[in-house]
Amino acid sequence: MKKDTKVVRAGHDKVRNAGIVNTPVYHASTIVFDSVAAMNDADERGFKRGENVMYYGRRGTPTHWTLQEAITDLAGGAGTVLAPSGLGACVLAIMGCVKAGDHILMTDSVYGPTRSFCSGFLKGFGVETTYYDPLIGADISNLMKPNTTLVFCESPGTHTFEVQDLPAIATAAHAGGAKVAVDNTWASPWFCQPIALGADISIEAATKYIVGHSDANMGTVTCTAETLSGVQRAYGALGLAVGVDDVYLATRGLRTLSVRLRQHQDNALKVAAWLKAQPNVKRVLYPPLPDDPGHDLWKRDFSGGSGLFSVVFDQASTEAATALIDGMELFTIGYSWGGFESLIVPSAPSGARSATKWAEPEPGIRLHVGLEDPDDLIADLDRGLARFRKTLG
Numbered sequence: 001m002k003k004d005t006k007v008v009r010a011g012h013d014k015v016r017n018a019g020i021v022n023t024p025v026y027h028a029s030t031i032v033f034d035s036v037a038a039m040n041d042a043d044e045r046g047f048k049r050g051e052n053v054m055y056y057g058r059r060g061t062p063t064h065w066t067l068q069e070a071i072t073d074l075a076g077g078a079g080t081v082l083a084p085s086g087l088g089a090c091v092l093a094i095m096g097c098v099k100a101g102d103h104i105l106m107t108d109s110v111y112g113p114t115r116s117f118c119s120g121f122l123k124g125f126g127v128e129t130t131y132y133d134p135l136i137g138a139d140i141s142n143l144m145k146p147n148t149t150l151v152f153c154e155s156p157g158t159h160t161f162e163v164q165d166l167p168a169i170a171t172a173a174h175a176g177g178a179k180v181a182v183d184n185t186w187a188s189p190w191f192c193q194p195i196a197l198g199a200d201i202s203i204e205a206a207t208k209y210i211v212g213h214s215d216a217n218m219g220t221v222t223c224t225a226e227t228l229s230g231v232q233r234a235y236g237a238l239g240l241a242v243g244v245d246d247v248y249l250a251t252r253g254l255r256t257l258s259v260r261l262r263q264h265q266d267n268a269l270k271v272a273a274w275l276k277a278q279p280n281v282k283r284v285l286y287p288p289l290p291d292d293p294g295h296d297l298w299k300r301d302f303s304g305g306s307g308l309f310s311v312v313f314d315q316a317s318t319e320a321a322t323a324l325i326d327g328m329e330l331f332t333i334g335y336s337w338g339g340f341e342s343l344i345v346p347s348a349p350s351g352a353r354s355a356t357k358w359a360e361p362e363p364g365i366r367l368h369v370g371l372e373d374p375d376d377l378i379a380d381l382d383r384g385l386a387r388f389r390k391t392l393g
């Protein structure tokens with residue numbers, strides 16, 4: 001099946017759904033059985049053999065299975081574990097690959113809370129993390145230690161947008177005996193499949209483009225056969241349960257992922273190209289732009305670009321950036337991204353780096369370009385840049 005078909009049909013099981021197009025929401029904790037033997041059989045088949053069998057709500061229902069199977073199909077792995085948030089998915093992927101005494105290599109461009117989990121919480125459990133230059137490529141081999149069990153990537157980083165050479169990193173990591181996990185949220189499984197590029201685990205903050213409507217948090221961890229049981233074990237041990245109403249929203253969002261992302265890309269390209277030509281704009285960090293430093297790798301490994309990028313100004317002025325942001329009409333102020341609407345936040349990534357220096361003037365802005373008419377978005381930004389210039393004086 002081609003990607004467009006998978007987005008619409010994957011995970012749909014006519015018999016399981018009793019003919020209903022969208023898998024119904026199965027609210028369930030207790031599942032009742034006719035006998036002890038039937039209960040034990042369900043346990044054996046579900047827990048030990050990994051079959052989709054109703055046993056207890058926390059272990060999954062048809063609502064969960066539909067989304068899990070659809071994401072696995074799109075991302076190209078052996079199975080998918082759901083998480084209650086994107087951060088939860090990053091944590092699950094890490095917990096599935098490490099134990100006390102292990103060492104993680106983590107990209108310096110990683111999402112802040114994933115960094116905090118490793119540097120703070122996980123450190124207390126005897127796991128060490130070293131941060132590396134996102135552009136390191138095959139030279140990651142120089143940082144590998146005998147106890148390095150995981151190399152964590154995020155490509156592109158969602159404030160600074162460096163595109164990582166995933167095949168080169170995966171080859172070097174595997175040679176040193178480590179697994180590779182990639183936070184693939186910017187591209188979604190629609191525009192990039194990290195497992196096909198050599199990764200072992202592909203993570204999505206489904207909160208963004210998969211849910212797509214800014215109304216639920218959700219994460220997915222798609223694994224190769226070798227990494228699946230570790231992540232499943234972490235899910236069970238941590239006592240996680242992903243609410244079925246949110247899973248329903250994620251599955252419904254998924255069905256329109258392809259058409260939404262095409263429009264996000266068209267709009268973002270138009271807005272980014274316009275911004276690049278404006279006075280006071282030093283750089284637009286968007287790999288689909290032909291002169292972006294990550295463009296060649298992006299072209300090789302991705303089939304498109306989403307709606308998220310950052311803008312670096314030629315001068316560092318908190319007052320001017322704030323005047324721009326505060327007066328926006330269509331780009332509303334708020335965290336997260338991937339919904340249908342345009343968003344704006346200030347961006348000052350230098351404080352969250354430890355292996356590399358981010359030396360651009362700060363703050364810049366990070367934009368999520370939504371599905372509004374791009375001409376209206378450009379007019380909003382035009383007025384914002386006028387406020388920026390007026391405040392600079």
Ligand SMILES: Cc1ncc(COP(=O)(O)O)c(C=O)c1O
Nearest residue numbers: 085086087111158185205207217
């Ligand atoms: C790249 C990336 N990964 C993970 C997350 C976490 O997702 P959630 O907010 O659902 O925990 C985010 C959220 O902004 C993100 O940008």
